[in-house]
Amino acid sequence: MKxxxxxxxxxxxIYAVSLLKALQQLDIETHLVVxxxxxxxxxxxxxxxxxxLKGMATYFHDNKNFAAPIASGSFKVDGMVVIPCSMKTLSSVANGFSDSLLTRACDVTIKEKRKMVLVPRETPLSPIHLENMLKLSKIGVTIFPPSPGFYNHPESIEDIVLNMTGRILDMLGIDNNLVNRWKGQ
Ligand SMILES: Cc1cc2nc3c(=O)[nH]c(=O)nc-3n(C[C@H](O)[C@H](O)[C@H](O)COP(=O)(O)O)c2cc1C
Structure with a gap:
């Protein structure tokens, strides 16, 4: 997978670092842009x-390099995650404003109908943020706020981060054992 x-x-x-480490452990090829x-x-x-950070990815691409493979839909990948996703990047993606490699790669992921996961971070959320998220959600983008559940009694920040990381891998269709899954009572 890529x-x-x-x-x-x-x-x-911290979520990005955790995701990169998990993908590395799963032997999945990663293309990082920051x-x-x-x-x-x-x-x-x-x-x-x-x-x-570069050392945690298989390939690193400069955010100004529009000639990178991930800028083209002909370069096949299995999905993309923006983690964390700022409100500015969210807005660029929602409006197809591809002024960087990162936002261009998002545009490509969406047009190629590949898995696209955004991990937005802001609070509180304004109507502008919410409208941008709704617009993207309606076209199949997964909006994944990193808001942890507490029903599995996390004992540390690491517990919370790993659980979120596992759930993001779930969204990408990647099997993992990071999630402390609810088994019913
Ligand atoms: C320490 C720090 C924390 C920030 N946290 C957030 C945040 O949680 N959400 C957000 O939308 N912007 C946050 N920002 C502001 C963004 O970094 C800023 O809007 C920037 O223009 C985003 O650009 P980018 O999307 O190209 O990375 C933060 C900035 C700093 C310095």
């Missing part, structure tokens, strides 16, 4: 710089 992972400048880059603010927030929140 998955495109985009990191934009929303809070919660916005300027995505890199900044990852460094700020996780203490992980761009070089280290």
């Amino acid at each position: 998955i495109v992972v985009g990191i934009s400048g929303g809070s919660g880059s 916005t300027t603010m995505g890199g900044y927030v990852t460094e700020h929140e996780c203490g992980i710089g761009l070089e280290e």
Whole structure:
């Protein structure tokens, strides 16, 4: 499998790091693209710089490189995740405004009708944010706010992050054992 992972400048880059590690462990080819603010927030929140981040992916593409393979629909991938997805990137994707490799790759993923998962982070949500999410949801994009459930009694941030990571893999159709699944009472 091949998955495109985009990191934009929303809070919660810990989820991106966790997803990249999980995909690496599952031996899945990853194509990583990071916005300027995505890199900044990852460094700020996780203490992980761009070089280290690059090492977590199979391929890294500069966000200004529109000649990268993931900019073309003819390059076949199985899906794409933007994690975290800032409200600015969400707006670009909802309006087909492809002024960066990340937003172009999203546009391509949608036009090719491939799996597209956005992990938006903002609170509270304005009507603009909600309308953008609704527009994308209606055309089949999975809007996956990283809002954890507490019914499986997470004991640490790691528990929460891994559970969310597993559920995102579920959305991509990737089998995993990261989710503490509800088995009924
Ligand atoms: C520490 C930090 C945290 C941020 N968190 C969020 C956030 O959770 N959601 C959001 O939409 N923007 C957030 N922003 C603002 C975005 O980074 C900013 O809107 C930026 O233009 C997004 O650009 P990008 O989508 O190209 O990464 C944050 C910025 C900083 C510095």
